[in-house]
Amino acid sequence: MTMKPTLKPMILALTLAAALPWSSHAAEYRQVQADQSAITFAYQQMGVTMDGKFNRFTAQLSFDPERPEAANATVDVDLASIDTGSAESDQEVAGKVWFNTPAFPTARFETRSVKALGDHRYEAAGQLTIKGKTQDVVVPATFTAQGKAGVFEGRFTLRRGDFAIGEGPWAKFDVVANDVQIQFRITANAGE
Amino acid sequence: MTTHYTPVAKALHWLIALLLFGLLALGFYMQDLPLSPQKLQLYAWHKWAGVTVFLLVLVRLAWRVTHRPPPLPEHMPRVMQLAAHAGHVLLYALMIAIPLSGWLMSSAKGFQTVWFGVLPIPDLLDKNRELGDLLQTVHLSLNLFFVVVLIGHIGAALKHHFIDRDDVLTRMLPARNLEP
Numbered sequence: 387m388t389m390k391p392t393l394k395p396m397i398l399a400l401t402l403a404a405a406l407p408w409s410s411h412a413a414e415y416r417q418v419q420a421d422q423s424a425i426t427f428a429y430q431q432m433g434v435t436m437d438g439k440f441n442r443f444t445a446q447l448s449f450d451p452e453r454p455e456a457a458n459a460t461v462d463v464d465l466a467s468i469d470t471g472s473a474e475s476d477q478e479v480a481g482k483v484w485f486n487t488p489a490f491p492t493a494r495f496e497t498r499s500v501k502a503l504g505d506h507r508y509e510a511a512g513q514l515t516i517k518g519k520t521q522d523v524v525v526p527a528t529f530t531a532q533g534k535a536g537v538f539e540g541r542f543t544l545r546r547g548d549f550a551i552g553e554g555p556w557a558k559f560d561v562v563a564n565d566v567q568i569q570f571r572i573t574a575n576a577g578e
Numbered sequence: 579m580t581t582h583y584t585p586v587a588k589a590l591h592w593l594i595a596l597l598l599f600g601l602l603a604l605g606f607y608m609q610d611l612p613l614s615p616q617k618l619q620l621y622a623w624h625k626w627a628g629v630t631v632f633l634l635v636l637v638r639l640a641w642r643v644t645h646r647p648p649p650l651p652e653h654m655p656r657v658m659q660l661a662a663h664a665g666h667v668l669l670y671a672l673m674i675a676i677p678l679s680g681w682l683m684s685s686a687k688g689f690q691t692v693w694f695g696v697l698p699i700p701d702l703l704d705k706n707r708e709l710g711d712l713l714q715t716v717h718l719s720l721n722l723f724f725v726v727v728l729i730g731h732i733g734a735a736l737k738h739h740f741i742d743r744d745d746v747l748t749r750m751l752p753a754r755n756l757e758p
Contacts, residue, residue, distance in 0.1 A: 432622045433695035436688065471688035471705060478613045561615040 413576040414450045415536040422535070422573035425463060429546075430563035442467035445572055449500075449536065451529065454508055457500040461572075463493040465516075483553040490517045495525070506530060516549040527570075534575055541569040581648050582749045590638040591750055594673070597631045598728075605721065625684060625691045629699065632677035639670060651744045665730060672724045679720055683713035 423445070428437040440463050447459035465485045470476050480487040497512040506528050514523045527540030545564045546552055556562060583591070601624060608620040650659050684691050685701040687710035692698045703709065738746035 431618060431689075432692075434622075434690050434692045434698075471707075474613055555615055558615070561618050 413531075413536075414448055415574040416446075416448045416577045417575040418445045418447060419535065419573040419575060420444075422537075423571055425461075425568065425570045427569070428567045429565065432561055436471070438468060438470040440464065440467050441469055445574075447538075447572070447574055449529070449538075449574070451531070451536075454500050454502040457497070457508075457510075459495075459497045459510065459512075461495045461570075463495075465491060465493055483556060484551055486517055495523070514544065514549075517551060519549045521548050535573050536576065538572045538574070539570065541567055543567050581745060582753055583647060584641075584645055585753075586641055587638075587645065587647065588750055588752065590634060590641065594631055594634050594638065597627055597634070598673075601627050601631065602721065602725065621689075622695070625680065626694050628677045628680050629691065629693050631673070635670070635673045635677075642670075648749055651738075651742070651746065653742070653744070662734070665727065665734070668727050669724075669731060672720060672727065676717065676720050676724060679713055679717040683710060683717050686710035686713055 420443075423443075424439060425443055426437060426439040428435055430436070442464040443462060444464075445459060445461045447457070449457040449459070465487050466480060468476055468479060468485075470479060479485055485493075493514070493516040495512055495514050497510045499511045501509045501511070503509055503526075508527050508529060510525045510527060512523060512525065513520050515521075521544070523542060523544065525540055525542045527538050530537045530539070543565050546562075546566050547557075547559070547564050551566075552562060582588075604620060604624050604627075608617060608624060611617040611620070650662060654662070681691055681699065682703055685703040686706050688705040690698060690701050735747045735750075738744050739748070
């Protein structure tokens with residue numbers, strides 16, 4: 387065949403390209419690094435911004451920047467690990483009218499679909515379940531590759547009233563606001 | 579010779595006195611309440627009133643250093659005069675230190691003070707549970723000390739009025755029958 391002489395350099399070029407570090411585009415991020423991840427929250431209490439965090443949560447995710455639409459994630463937050471800043475409040479929010487932690491120990495977010503918005507920005511549509519109530523939420527996130535690790539960061543607002551977080555005397559939003567900003571940073575290492 | 583405090587000094591004295599009694603009562607009452615929206619509301623009001631008193635005390639101090647108060651009665655022994663001055667210095671010092679300790683405690687506990695829900699007072703301290711608990715003890719101790727000094731202040735005023743029968747108490751009262 388007369389094509390043979392032109393095919394050889396092409397194969398060579400492809401082999402070289404595959405060997406270069408930037409071409410490792412098949413990386414899939416799925417090993418969550420708990421110590422480099424955080425989930426925090428903030429809300430308004432009589433005009434004062436209050437914040438806190440959850441000390442324990444687990445996340446399973448798989449994300450390939452080349453195929454974001456195939457990505458999925460499940461995050462389980464251990465509600466008993468809440469840190470509101472005071473022991474009295476930590477105890478209070480575990481109670482029936484707040485999270486009712488003994489009956490509903492975890493909050494879960496599960497993705498249904500992931501959309502790339504360009505410029506490292508993504509949108510994960512999914513379901514958030516807290517205290518036995520499930521709501522559809524859209525969570526915007528950015529993805530940054532940092533060496534072997536990938537960092538997902540984002541924030542969204544949930545309305546505590548949608549999940550009956552704070553019932554009875556707390557049901558009104560004049561002292562503790564309805565909107566709660568959830569902020570997250572999840573670090574995952576690339577696997578094979 | 580002035581025998582009365584100036585109307586501004588009197589107004590500040592009684593306004594601050596009224597607010598302080600409210601603050602003390604509210605402070606001791608609210609700390610034992612179970613967590614509820616009412617409790618959070620009371621804490622917010624206590625902090626707003628505390629900032630207000632702090633500012634009024636600053637105004638009062640400025641007035642005090644620019645306006646000489648009427649002198650203490652001649653009949654008072656030197657040592658009692660010194661005690662009276664020391665008591666007043668202590669009252670001023672506590673009226674400054676107590677709101678400061680409350681503000682720092684709020685900062686350390688992560689509850690920023692937003693005056694009347696509008697004006698945020700900067701947090702000088704980062705959130706720190708141990709420091710917050712320590713400052714809570716400081717705030718409480720200063721207040722207990724303040725109550726003791728206040729009892730001395732009121733007791734002394736009443737002694738001047740009913741036992742010494744001088745004008746030390748009346749010259750801080752509204753001037754009903756100001757003689758020329």
